[in-house]
Amino acid sequence: MEKPDVLIIGAGSTGAVIATRISEDPNRTVVLLEAGPDYPELINTPFDLINSHNNSYTQHDWGFTYAPTSGRDVSFPRGRVVGGSSAVNTTIALRGVPEDYDEWADLGCPDWKWHKVLPAFNRLERDLDFGDRPYHGDAGPISIRRYPANELEVQHQAFLAASTQLGYPNCEDANNPNDWGAGSHPMNKLGRLRVSTAIGYLAPARIRPNLTIKPNSFVHRILFDGKRASGVEYENADGSIETIQAGLIILCAGALKSPQILMHSGIGPTDQLNQFGIELVGEEPGVGQNLSDHPALSVVCEAKDRGLIDHDKPIIQTILRYTAEGSSKRNDLQIEQLSFAGKPGGPPLFAIAAVLEYQFGRGELRLNSADPHDLPIIENRFCEDDRDTIRLAACMRDTLRFTREGEVAELIASISFPDPKRGLDDEVLTKLCKKFAASGYHPCGTIKMGDKSDPMSVVDQYGRAHRFDNLVVADASIMPFVPRANTNLTCIMIGEMIGEWLRTDFDYYGSA
Ligand SMILES: Cc1cc2nc3c(=O)[nH]c(=O)nc-3n(C[C@H](O)[C@H](O)[C@H](O)COP(=O)(O)OP(=O)(O)OC[C@H]3O[C@@H](n4cnc5c(N)ncnc54)[C@H](O)[C@@H]3O)c2cc1C
Incomplete structure (x- = not known):
């Protein structure tokens, strides 16, 4: 293969978008390396990737x-396939609140202010319900719609009715930047089809002669010539090792793999690299630090009517976005009705999830060994910061109200978790949060962007490595902290922002 202008590592929510946007310029050659398989035709795509009714x-x-706070090992799913986690996720298509991006701007990233990212959010979507509003788009690659009332499952109809009964306002569009309350979730699904970035972006782009997608290519490390990224070393499906040289390397392997790849390449906290005998290319203490996510805890209920629970139905359809009492962070809590819980064939369970959307605490990701096949050690450290615990416990208290008052309560035979016999006062709820808060599957922040004067920031606001040439990072890892929303749309927005900068001002990123 001739040396491409750009080599992108990871074809997920962000990498697929960047590959698509850069390759719009027919004179720019792009290679997209992905560890997982590729399914170029919908007809041959496995059902788990099509089926947006549940995660794969x-x-x-x-x-x-x-390892959350209690020290148990819990699985932490991440997509390994062209489309990345956007190809396996729940398809909730929510934007953060404007204040999230304004806060990023204040942290040394002024070009990420809300009014600057809004055009990218609009460009990525085809909102089938509100596409004509000024804060929406109607012609982008990702189709978004909300379940109308007549398509809502009984649990979700009850959840919206109960929200009204409990005094929350109705919210017709959770992506209206100023709104809050309960409503049908915006979702990037059409019927059952999950509209991943593989489908929305890469399907129409893959015929371009200047774009090469190489699946089953597991990148071990980025190669350096001094401080200049010059290529990558990767493993093919048959175990053979190859290298490719490229003009510019763009790392888009996600918040859990991108820091690992950097550390295996010799960029990271020196003590960790020394511990595993990895040759140092340059110290970056921020790599793997600042892990930010959405801690969550669910109330699990046994339904009176077994016929209500069908694991083949959409797992989620509705959302309540609101602000914790006394909090200065607007919409820092979510309550989500889940149609079912547990395993098919088990007791007829459904759940209501309490989710903390603005997190103060931070976790950490560390290498496990020098072998790129070994997955890193991840400590989320949920609810070690009291400001988080207090608000998540409050959210649990609000969630439990749904089990006592209003239409959801009428569907419930008994509560399976938390055990109502424990009293469930504030002290008990706080303990439960500290022990059982689990990931909302939205890790980010592990290679954060920011001003060079911040020693923990690794890349500048355009994704360019502060201290290395021809290296860009662009995915969930560069977010300074998790926005108050499920992260897929924000990752795609990052792809749109950095993809557009690369397309229109390539030289700014280094010479090819
Ligand atoms: C089960 C699940 C449910 C979720 N539900 C939602 C939801 O409903 N709504 C929402 O907004 N968000 C959701 N999320 C989160 C959201 O999908 C992610 O935040 C987002 O997709 C992350 O994008 P990314 O580009 O950072 O990484 P990814 O999309 O994960 O892409 C990284 C890509 O890099 C590849 N890669 C990694 N390492 C290597 C390597 N060494 N060599 C080559 N390739 C490599 C991976 O295989 C992957 O394709 C969910 C996530 C999961 C896992």
């Missing part, structure tokens, strides 16, 4: 685990 947890997964 195992068939196209990396097998990560993490």
